Amino acid sequence: MPDALDGFDRKILQLVQRDCHMKAELIAEAVGLSASAVQRRLKRMRTDKIITAEIAVVDRKAIGRPMTFVAGLEIERENYSALAKFRAWADKQDEIQQAYYVTGSTDIILIISAEDVEAYDAISASIMMHHPQIRRINTNVVLNVLKLGLFLPVESEVPGD
Amino acid sequence: MPDALDGFDRKILQLVQRDCHMKAELIAEAVGLSASAVQRRLKRMRTDKIITAEIAVVDRKAIGRPMTFVAGLEIERENYSALAKFRAWADKQDEIQQAYYVTGSTDIILIISAEDVEAYDAISASIMMHHPQIRRINTNVVLNVLKLGLFLPVESEVPGD
DNA sequence: CCTGAAAAGAACTTTCT
């Protein structure tokens, strides 16, 4: 497992998590390395899957898909095979942005994008239809997206280093 | 508001939402345009804020921050000034990945990243301390991230076009 | 106005020290 991140790697990650089109030279002077070194480290982190993807974030409203829903799913009897099946299915549903298997009375929490309420209704119906073991869906309509991102804080000081 | 997306734009968005480092020439042959045209459109969508960001997605476990929590916040009496204040505060908290203001008994739903349970406890305590109007926090520990992304489906056929 | 093609410029990749 060749993934020991040092302080340079962490600083680089902190920057590209906000803007992955940032020029290597700019990153270099921010972290105190040469542009070559930065590129090398980025390449290594990509192949090592420390950076799992580099994606464009699109404005929901601009593309005519302004609504977001948070759905809480309750499963009849939780079992891992049902979970695996749900994961595989959810992967193919583009409307489902995120899916979390969680503790508590709710078993799965979904972040869902939809054109409007009717479109969401169709999606939730589809979920119920494809997964009989889901007992009920508790829906929260998002009135306002206060913050949106996938940023993870990366402490520069490594505890065990 | 100069943002009328045609079929080409939508196809481009569908691709760069999955990989924004994709070469213009590759996108070009996928959508049926020249590389120049693709670059022009990308540039326009960036300045028009249809593409709001281009970010690197990092593996939680690789950076020593393996845990995710979904927190449901109940506010004493919802008012927009408190909401605006919360938004501004949440923006600065790197551990808070996402924040949704929602309908239902829960008022705000947070997606929070943490090193471990103790770190989460400190964050939730901090939330309570900074926002007296928050009555309680209902926490769901994420056992498994089934799907993670910010992808939005972009229909190629435009309804009113 | 937007496309496509070629020239000019800038970035990334590789090699070497």
Place this chain on the structure above:
DNA sequence: AGAAAGTTCTTTTCAGG
């Protein structure tokens, strides 16, 4: 790791539909 040469991509320019 850094610097420079080599390669590739992006950006600009320009002619055409």
